[in-house]
Amino acid sequence: xxxxxxxxxxxFIQEGEDVSMNCTxxxxxxxxxxxxxxxGEGPVLLIALYKAGELTSNGRLxxxxxxxxxxxxxxxxxxxxxxxxxxxxAGPDRGSTLGRLYFGRGTQLTVWP
Amino acid sequence: DGGITQSPxxxxxxxxxxxxxxxxxxxNHDAMYWYRQDPGQGLRLIYYSQxxxxxxxxxxxxxxxxxxxxxESFPLxxxxxxxxxxxxxxxxxxxxxSDSPLHFGNGxxxxxx
Numbered sequence: 001x002x003x004x005x006x007x008x009x010x011x012f013i014q015e016g017e018d019v020s021m022n023c024t025x026x027x028x029x030x031x032x033x034x035x036x037x038x039x040g041e042g043p044v045l046l047i048a049l050y051k052a053g054e055l056t057s058n059g060r061l062x063x064x065x066x067x068x069x070x071x072x073x074x075x076x077x078x079x080x081x082x083x084x085x086x087x088x089x090a091g092p093d094r095g096s097t098l099g100r101l102y103f104g105r106g107t108q109l110t111v112w113p
Numbered sequence: 114d115g116g117i118t119q120s121p122x123x124x125x126x127x128x129x130x131x132x133x134x135x136x137x138x139x140x141n142h143d144a145m146y147w148y149r150q151d152p153g154q155g156l157r158l159i160y161y162s163q164x165x166x167x168x169x170x171x172x173x174x175x176x177x178x179x180x181x182x183x184x185e186s187f188p189l190x191x192x193x194x195x196x197x198x199x200x201x202x203x204x205x206x207x208x209x210x211s212d213s214p215l216h217f218g219n220g221x222x223x224x225x226x
Contacts, residue, residue, distance in 0.1 A: 009153075033214055042117075042203050042217030043156075088155065090215075100146075100171075101215055105155035 006089050006104030014112050019076040021107045023089030032065050032072035033090040033101070043088055047074070079111050115140045119204050119218035126198075126225050134189045134221045136204035142216070143209040145187035149173060150201040150220075159202075162187055163209065191223060198225045 006023045013019060023032070031050055035043035047058050049065035049072060056063055062075045076083055086106040093100045117138045126132045138145065144163050148156040158171030162181040176195025181187055187206075191198045202221045207213040 006155075035217075040220070040222075042119075042205075042219045043215075044217070045214045048214055100158065100161060103156040105153065 004089055004091065004102055004104040006107055008107060009105065010108040010110070012110045012112065013079055015079060015081060017079055019079055019083070019109060020073065021075075021087060022071060022073045023104050024071040025091060026070075028069040029072075029091035030069070031092050032063070034061075034063050034072070034074050035088040035090060035103075037086040037088065037106075039085065043086075046087075076109075079109075081111050081113055084109060084111050117204060117206055117216055117218035119202075119221050121221060122219070124221055124223045126223070128225055129193045130225075131190055131192050132198075132223065132225075134191070134202055134204075134223070136187045136189065136218060137185055138187075138204075138206045138216075138218075139185060140206055140216060141184075142206035143184070144207045144213070145181065146205045146207075146215065147171075147177070147179065147187070147189045148203045148205065150203060156203065159189065191225075198223060 003026050033048050034046045036046050037043040047056050047063040052069045053067050054065040060077045064073045086108050088106045089104040090101040120135045146161040147159040150156050157173050159177050160171055160179040162168035165181055165184050168179050168181050178190045204218045205215040207215045
């Protein structure tokens with residue numbers, strides 16, 4: 001299967017700080033998705049990117065689809081305590097007509113008040 | 114409201130027993146999936162189904178079985194052959210197509226002792 005390398009694995013930040021995480025793959029992706037998982041819950045889609053170079057915002061979140069199509073970045077500005085959770089990048093298997101996704105291992109974010 | 118319902122939220126079983134996890138969706142999605150989540154491992158695909166009465170193995174299908182008799186339902190059975198069944202199990206669905214984001218349920222935490 002495809003490998004998605006997500007970093008950092010974990011982050012401990014102060015409330016109000018900005019956060020940046022990224023995801024790289026060994027092959028080209030046509031779609032990048034970013035999910036957030038609250039403790040004990042299922043992941044929720046934050047942002048979907050469909051075009052190389054695309055920059056999309058959702059409130060304090062901004063994600064970019066890398067020009068090479070092998071990477072993506074997620075930034076969170078002015079973090080707040082409810083940003084705590086695990087953030088996953090994901091991309092579909094290009095060889096499949098099904099929406100089968102490959103996931104990174106996640107970035108665990110902790111925000112100190 | 115449309116969504117995916119997983120039940121129960123917590124499940125406890127003795128080693129050697131089979132156990133079935135429920136997943137129901139009312140989103141009218143064609144595709145459904147089961148993922149397993151372990152700490153630091155990300156999400157690993159167990160089984161997926163594109164249409165009723167059809168399903169395919171994912172990356173870690175050994176020790177699991179599924180059925181898809183109805184569009185809305187995709188139950189997962191964890192059999193006694195699964196060596197390390199204790200985990201968080203997530204069900205998801207999507208509209209058919211490789212760019213379709215997944216919608217997740219809130220998961221079932223299975224503990225086998």
